[in-house]
Amino acid sequence: MTDRPVRPAPVVLTPCADGPILVRGEVEIRDGAGQIVPRRRATVALCRCGASAIKPFCDGSHKAIGFRTDDEGSRPEEPTT
Numbered sequence: 642m643t644d645r646p647v648r649p650a651p652v653v654l655t656p657c658a659d660g661p662i663l664v665r666g667e668v669e670i671r672d673g674a675g676q677i678v679p680r681r682r683a684t685v686a687l688c689r690c691g692a693s694a695i696k697p698f699c700d701g702s703h704k705a706i707g708f709r710t711d712d713e714g715s716r717p718e719e720p721t722t
């Protein structure tokens with residue numbers, strides 16, 4: 642029997658329609674100055690609307706500003722009439 646190196650779990654990024662990008666997995670997040678931003682949770686939501694007061698994390702402000710994304714793949718299908 643050989644000892645195989647243990648592969649870390651993959652990092653998964655999930656864009657949310659009209660909202661943040663969810664990040665699951667071990668990843669180092671740095672700010673614009675290159676400093677590590679401490680994580681308090683295993684899954685974090687990164688702001689992509691620019692309105693968050695706690696960047697780089699989402700604080701829910703995207704809803705208040707009516708942020709919309711164009712990534713149709715992450716948007717549930719709307720019923721046709």
Ligand code: FES
Pocket residue numbers: 660661662687688689690691692693698699700701702703704
């Ligand atoms: S994406 Fe949520 S506050 Fe920006």
